[in-house]
Amino acid sequence: MFRALDRPNLYNEKVLKALKLPPPQTWKELLNPIYRGNIVQTLPYASGTQHEVVEILLQGYGEKEGWAMNRLLAAQLARFSTGSTDTTHLTSRGEAPIGIAQPQMNAMVARKDGYPVRDLLPDKTILVPEAVALLKNAPNEAVGKIFLDWLFSMEGQKYVLEGGYFTARTDINFTQWEKEGVVMAKHAKAALGVDNFWDLKVEFIEYDLDLAAKRWDEVNRYYEYEIYRKWGELKSSLFLIEEVEGEVNAAKAAKMNVKKAEEKIKEARKIFEYEGNYAAARLAAVKARSLLVGK
Numbered sequence: 170m171f172r173a174l175d176r177p178n179l180y181n182e183k184v185l186k187a188l189k190l191p192p193p194q195t196w197k198e199l200l201n202p203i204y205r206g207n208i209v210q211t212l213p214y215a216s217g218t219q220h221e222v223v224e225i226l227l228q229g230y231g232e233k234e235g236w237a238m239n240r241l242l243a244a245q246l247a248r249f250s251t252g253s254t255d256t257t258h259l260t261s262r263g264e265a266p267i268g269i270a271q272p273q274m275n276a277m278v279a280r281k282d283g284y285p286v287r288d289l290l291p292d293k294t295i296l297v298p299e300a301v302a303l304l305k306n307a308p309n310e311a312v313g314k315i316f317l318d319w320l321f322s323m324e325g326q327k328y329v330l331e332g333g334y335f336t337a338r339t340d341i342n343f344t345q346w347e348k349e350g351v352v353m354a355k356h357a358k359a360a361l362g363v364d365n366f367w368d369l370k371v372e373f374i375e376y377d378l379d380l381a382a383k384r385w386d387e388v389n390r391y392y393e394y395e396i397y398r399k400w401g402e403l404k405s406s407l408f409l410i411e412e413v414e415g416e417v418n419a420a421k422a423a424k425m426n427v428k429k430a431e432e433k434i435k436e437a438r439k440i441f442e443y444e445g446n447y448a449a450a451r452l453a454a455v456k457a458r459s460l461l462v463g464k
Contacts, residue, residue, distance in 0.1 A: 177273050178289040179257065184266035193267070195292040196226065200241045202411070208245045209259050210269035212397060214389040216253040221295065222270040223388060224381045229293040229374045236391075237442035242269070243396050244407045261286055276360035278333045281353065288360050290369060295376045299334070327351050335366040395445050406447040406454075410437050413454045420461050433457035 178199075180192050188207065193199045199208065213220035226242075227235035247265045250256040257275045260268035261284035276288045301320065303313045319325045326336040327346065330353045343364045346354035363369055381388075396403060413434050421427045437453035440446050 177271060177276075177294065178291060179260045179268040179271040179276050179279075179286055180289045181260055181263045181266040181284070181286050183285040184263040188266065190266070192287075192289055196230075196238060196242075199267070199269075199291075200238065200245065202245075204267065205245050206247045207265060208242075208267045208269060209247055209250050209256055209265035210242075211250045211252050211256055213392050215251065216270065218253045218272055219270040220385070220389065221381075223392060224376070225293060225295060225374060227388070228376060228380070233443055236445065239392070240396060240403060240442060240445060241407070243400060244404050249397065249400075274333050274335060277335075277353065277356045280356040280360050281333075286360070287362065290371050293372050293374050296373045298337075330354060330357060335361075339365065339367045341365055399447060402447045406441055406451050409451055410434065410441060410454045413437070413458045416458060416461060425461070427461065430457045430460040433460060 185192060185207075190203060190207070193201065193204060210222075211219045213223045223235075223239055226238045229235070230238060250259055250268075253270060253272065253275075256268040257271060257279060259265050260271075261279045261282075267289065271288075273288060276286050279286045301317065303310065303317060307313060320329075321338070323338075323341070326338050326341060329336050330346070330351060333353065335357065343354040343358035347358070358364060361369065413430075417427050417430050417434055420430070433453055434457035437450045437457060440453055441450035444450075
């Protein structure tokens with residue numbers, strides 16, 4: 170492995186500060202309604218990075234909970250972008266202050282271009298090693314070995330960083346490299362918030378690559394037909410559920426008997442999150458509302 174990266178998100182420091190919103194630190198924090206309309210992502214079949222993020226949620230939280238989180242995250246979006254690069258540009262320009270599923274070097278490169286962005290490292294992600302190898306029986310083997318020795322040397326790793334990628338070595342220091350004239354070291358440290366990639370505190374999940382590959386098309390198809398193509402219905406259904414939850418809480422605060430309404434609205438949310446049956450979830454929410462007024 171000659172360079173390393175994980176699967177973070179991206180945020181625009183300037184815009185989040187103006188909105189008085191703290192950077193969300195976990196996937197579940199991203200689902201807080203305070204971030205609604207301030208997030209952008211692409212589709213899992215438009216970007217391998219985005220597909221990995223869908224899988225991170227499925228494998229990191231379990232398939233049932235993972236799909237629920239993907240639905241809830243979709244409801245937070247301002248829009249779907251055309252790809253991971255588009256997500257980077259939208260976030261860098263501040264059109265949406267948070268971008269999902271970003272190759273980690275994107276923040277570093279964007280900072281070099283003058284944009285106030287940083288990596289937003291969630292609580293669960295994966296390590297993506299970038300490999301280099303010497304092929305067996307390849308011509309010029311001796312030259313290849315010289316190149317590999319150089320690539321893993323301090324000089325070679327500086328070139329990796331200057332190329333916009335994080336180095337694989339654990340014994341480097343961005344602050345020191347900046348003093349030595351490595352321009353990208355300044356932006357790497359600002360993007361990550363640490364002096365070395367390996368100083369990041371994050372939980373790398375046990376990612377089943379074989380499972381992800383086996384169900385690649387299935388996951389893409391489900392996301393397209395049950396989330397993307399029903400995005401409007403998905404959002405309106407969740408918003409109705411949230412409205413009725415607020416009404417139930419208000420009635421409860423007024424000392425009203427809300428036991429049946431409370432049970433029904435919990436059922437509505439469960440149907441929405443875990444079954445993805447938006448029509449049935451809306452019916453349950455309407456029933457919960459009617460129970461509040463005695464109908």
